Amino acid sequence: METAAAKGTLVVLAADLATTEELVRLIHQVGPHIAALKTHVDMVEDFTMESWHEVVAAAHTHDLMLFEDRKFADIGKISKTQMGGIYDIRSWADIVTAHRVSGPDIVDGIAAGWDEVQRIGGVFLLAQMSSRGNLLSEGYTDATIATGAASPHVLGYIGNGSAPDEVSSLRKKVGEGKMIWTPGVNLSAAEGVLGQRYGHPAEAIGAGADGIIVGSGIHGAADPEAAAAAYAEASWNALLSR
Amino acid sequence: METAAAKGTLVVLAADLATTEELVRLIHQVGPHIAALKTHVDMVEDFTMESWHEVVAAAHTHDLMLFEDRKFADIGKISKTQMGGIYDIRSWADIVTAHRVSGPDIVDGIAAGWDEVQRIGGVFLLAQMSSRGNLLSEGYTDATIATGAASPHVLGYIGNGSAPDEVSSLRKKVGEGKMIWTPGVNLSAAEGVLGQRYGHPAEAIGAGADGIIVGSGIHGAADPEAAAAAYAEASWNALLSR
Numbered sequence: 001m002e003t004a005a006a007k008g009t010l011v012v013l014a015a016d017l018a019t020t021e022e023l024v025r026l027i028h029q030v031g032p033h034i035a036a037l038k039t040h041v042d043m044v045e046d047f048t049m050e051s052w053h054e055v056v057a058a059a060h061t062h063d064l065m066l067f068e069d070r071k072f073a074d075i076g077k078i079s080k081t082q083m084g085g086i087y088d089i090r091s092w093a094d095i096v097t098a099h100r101v102s103g104p105d106i107v108d109g110i111a112a113g114w115d116e117v118q119r120i121g122g123v124f125l126l127a128q129m130s131s132r133g134n135l136l137s138e139g140y141t142d143a144t145i146a147t148g149a150a151s152p153h154v155l156g157y158i159g160n161g162s163a164p165d166e167v168s169s170l171r172k173k174v175g176e177g178k179m180i181w182t183p184g185v186n187l188s189a190a191e192g193v194l195g196q197r198y199g200h201p202a203e204a205i206g207a208g209a210d211g212i213i214v215g216s217g218i219h220g221a222a223d224p225e226a227a228a229a230a231y232a233e234a235s236w237n238a239l240l241s242r
Numbered sequence: 243m244e245t246a247a248a249k250g251t252l253v254v255l256a257a258d259l260a261t262t263e264e265l266v267r268l269i270h271q272v273g274p275h276i277a278a279l280k281t282h283v284d285m286v287e288d289f290t291m292e293s294w295h296e297v298v299a300a301a302h303t304h305d306l307m308l309f310e311d312r313k314f315a316d317i318g319k320i321s322k323t324q325m326g327g328i329y330d331i332r333s334w335a336d337i338v339t340a341h342r343v344s345g346p347d348i349v350d351g352i353a354a355g356w357d358e359v360q361r362i363g364g365v366f367l368l369a370q371m372s373s374r375g376n377l378l379s380e381g382y383t384d385a386t387i388a389t390g391a392a393s394p395h396v397l398g399y400i401g402n403g404s405a406p407d408e409v410s411s412l413r414k415k416v417g418e419g420k421m422i423w424t425p426g427v428n429l430s431a432a433e434g435v436l437g438q439r440y441g442h443p444a445e446a447i448g449a450g451a452d453g454i455i456v457g458s459g460i461h462g463a464a465d466p467e468a469a470a471a472a473y474a475e476a477s478w479n480a481l482l483s484r
Contacts, residue, residue, distance in 0.1 A: 043323040043324060074311075085289070086286075099343055134343060
């Protein structure tokens with residue numbers, strides 16, 4: 001994240017909004033305080049490639065990486081095809097997420113998708129989750145990290161920052177060559193709905209994360225810009241005091 | 243699968259084609275020999291809701307269930323939203339697949355998606371996969387079946403038919419209340435590309451499957467209708483001699 005240092009932020013904005021207009025407005029509000037934009041393109045109700053290009057252009061204005069949280073979870077051959085289709089993720093995403101569950105070939109399948117449009121992108125594998133009852137056991141995490149370590153296409157891992165001890169051991173397992181981004185981060189740590197849990201930015205960064213994924217803490221705030229600045233500061237201070 | 247008995251087939255067609263025109267043609271060719279249509283709507287290059295309705299209408303002509311192999315793999319809250327969007331899966335799919343990996347809430351999230359449009363659908367959880375290096379360990383499978391057993395929204399499981407002993411034990415674990423559909427089935431069992439493996443229809447049904455998912459064995463055949471009829475016969479004979 002080259003822009004992270006320039007901006008003094010480790011914030012990845014989870015932009016779970018339903019329209020491209022809302023997305024563009026939010027990007028311009030908080031763009032100076034974040035490093036990357038995490039999207040779920042398949043929850044955008046008014047998607048057309050034209051309207052989506054406005055989102056992409058807004059993100060580029062603020063030097064944001066585009067990070068589609070697709071959670072690819074099929075075999076490589078299918079995932080490659082799913083990088084295309086009408087969303088054509090391969091043509092605009094710089095980073096995507098994938099589950100390791102179906103097999104290691106998923107990374108090659110995704111990379112092959114980018115190859116088809118002569119672009120290069122990076123995969124973040126889900127190594128840990130904070131959701132209740134998830135099945136990412138320690139053995140699952142280890143297999144995921146082994147796959148990532150063996151592939152130049154894997155930039156890093158999504159790992160749980162809610163439990164510092166766990167995540168320190170994730171950093172030990174991962175080493176220094178790959179990134180760890182921690183989801184479910186909120187300045188007021190609390191229990192979410194439908195299986196979501198939150199952790200604090202300082203906890204996540206203190207435990208070794210290189211990025212914190214923040215959603216409603218920013219886009220649900222009365223003043224999203226001020227909130228984004230607060231998360232940026234919290235993440236950067238935590239980095240400096242690590 | 244009410245139509246399965248009427249037609250004498252346990253075949254679920256994996257219709258991995260890139261255009262709606264090809265899909266509609268294939269459905270009319272093989273419809274009488276199959277029980278359900280498995281789609282990846284996000285690999286259809288010319289998707290519009292209008293063109294997709296032609297696929298849905300063609301499937302309904304042949305009494306096929308529409309089975310979107312989305313492999314939902316996020317938390318419940320996100321999966322609910324992903325049932326909508328421009329593909330609006332909730333409005334046409336009768337069945338979807340989901341990974342249990344993120345947590346049991348995914349089933350409720352998907353069901354809530356159908357609720358929003360006053361429809362009822364069923365979830366198939368991935369309990370086993372045949373792809374190389376997958377992480378669906380026995381403990382993972384057991385947790386998946388426990389989730390399914392506790393939910394009326396789970397109709398059944400996707401389970402591996404390549405290894406009869408394993409799948410018999412899957413049937414024992416599942417009991418009789420839920421279905422098992424086995425993917426990667428081909429009359430000429432052989433190794434596929436990018437992590438895919440194939441098993442034989444008689445093996446899968448003999449091991450307790452209620453449905454066999456067949457892809458290139460039908461849509462890649464010189465005569466898809468004859469191929470579909472052959473798979474239907476093989477599956478039905480295997481059921482009768484079980």
